[in-house]
Amino acid sequence: MNKNTSFSFELFPPRVNEELRNIDEILENLKDLNADFISVTFGAGGSKKSNFTLDIAQLIEQKYQTKSIVHLPCIHFSKEEIAKFLTHCKDRNLKNILALRGDMSKDLKASKDFSYASDLVEFIKQNGDFNIFGACYPETHNESKNCIEDIHNLKIKVDKGADKLITQLFFDNNDFYNFKQNCALSGIKAPIYAGIMPITNKRQILKITQLCGAKLPPKFLKILEKYKHNDKALADAGIAYAVDQIVDLITNGVDGIHLYIMNKAYVARRIYEATYSLFYDKIGA
Ligand code: FAD
Numbered sequence: 001m002n003k004n005t006s007f008s009f010e011l012f013p014p015r016v017n018e019e020l021r022n023i024d025e026i027l028e029n030l031k032d033l034n035a036d037f038i039s040v041t042f043g044a045g046g047s048k049k050s051n052f053t054l055d056i057a058q059l060i061e062q063k064y065q066t067k068s069i070v071h072l073p074c075i076h077f078s079k080e081e082i083a084k085f086l087t088h089c090k091d092r093n094l095k096n097i098l099a100l101r102g103d104m105s106k107d108l109k110a111s112k113d114f115s116y117a118s119d120l121v122e123f124i125k126q127n128g129d130f131n132i133f134g135a136c137y138p139e140t141h142n143e144s145k146n147c148i149e150d151i152h153n154l155k156i157k158v159d160k161g162a163d164k165l166i167t168q169l170f171f172d173n174n175d176f177y178n179f180k181q182n183c184a185l186s187g188i189k190a191p192i193y194a195g196i197m198p199i200t201n202k203r204q205i206l207k208i209t210q211l212c213g214a215k216l217p218p219k220f221l222k223i224l225e226k227y228k229h230n231d232k233a234l235a236d237a238g239i240a241y242a243v244d245q246i247v248d249l250i251t252n253g254v255d256g257i258h259l260y261i262m263n264k265a266y267v268a269r270r271i272y273e274a275t276y277s278l279f280y281d282k283i284g285a
């Protein structure tokens with residue numbers, strides 16, 4: 001069976017030690033879904049604590065024999081701190097890093113050493129043998145004036161060594177196709193994995209889209225409105241919407257699907273069950 005399209009998940013670490021057990025349970029439930037990698041967030045909301053991220057990445061690699069990707073935001077760190085972090089990664093044999101700028105926190109000082117993710121990419125390149133991923137934005141990053149400027153900056157990140165890209169979540173595949181075309185025109189050849197978030201509850205999706213600026217197409221808003229008082233139906237419709245996006249993306253030759261599962265293994269399983277044969281060019285005899 002040849003796998004043509006990468007299939008992966010994002011997990012976020014728990015707030016407290018005791019909840020690490022839940023992550024192990026989630027990973028146990030994900031283990032037969034043939035993920036190509038599982039990425040682990042770090043510092044969303046401005047935290048500087050990384051231990052859980054590294055612990056989870058190590059668990060993914062060692063117990064579940066799956067490739068992990070460690071997210072690393074740099075905007076609140078010095079070169080010394082990042083160098084120490086990279087040493088911890090090396091000590092734990094973690095070789096894949098999603099190099100991020102991160103979002104500014106009001107409570108923390110901005111780094112004197114890193115202004116953009118591309119600065120971090122360059123630093124990582126000089127400090128070890130890592131596979132470096134970068135983030136990208138089909139609807140344009142919310143601080144950019146326009147998509148041309150944003151893609152120009154993305155090209156800098158790729159040229160400095162980000163050799164694979166993962167997109168921010170999006171709900172309209174046309175945004176992704178336009179973005180891909182613009183990347184190709186700018187000479188960006190790195191594979192681009194599409195970030196898909198199946199909605200399972202209305203509050204969560206409104207909060208997340210507010211934070212990242214993803215727009216909600218009319219068809220999607222209708223689903224949210226129609227099933228807002230029926231959690232089960234909303235989750236069913238949200239998963240079906242994501243499946244629809246994925247079928248279209250794979251049909252059009254996407255490099256990979258990266259699922260933002262919000263630590264819900266059942267979401268990953270339902271998507272997998274509805275789409276797994278699409279990830280292979282041939283299944284069975
Ligand atoms: P950059 O690539 O630095 O871009 C940020 C802005 O600066 C863009 O507008 C860009 O156009 C501009 N820019 C870039 N380079 C230049 C330049 N040389 N000159 C001028 N302008 C420039 N955040 C977390 O804190 N933790 C996480 O775990 C996390 N995981 C994420 C995973 C994915 C897949 C994505 C898409 C985002 C994630 N984020 C995470 C959020 C991310 O940190 C924010 O979106 C942040 O605002 C931008 O990060 P970046 O790495 O894309 O930044």
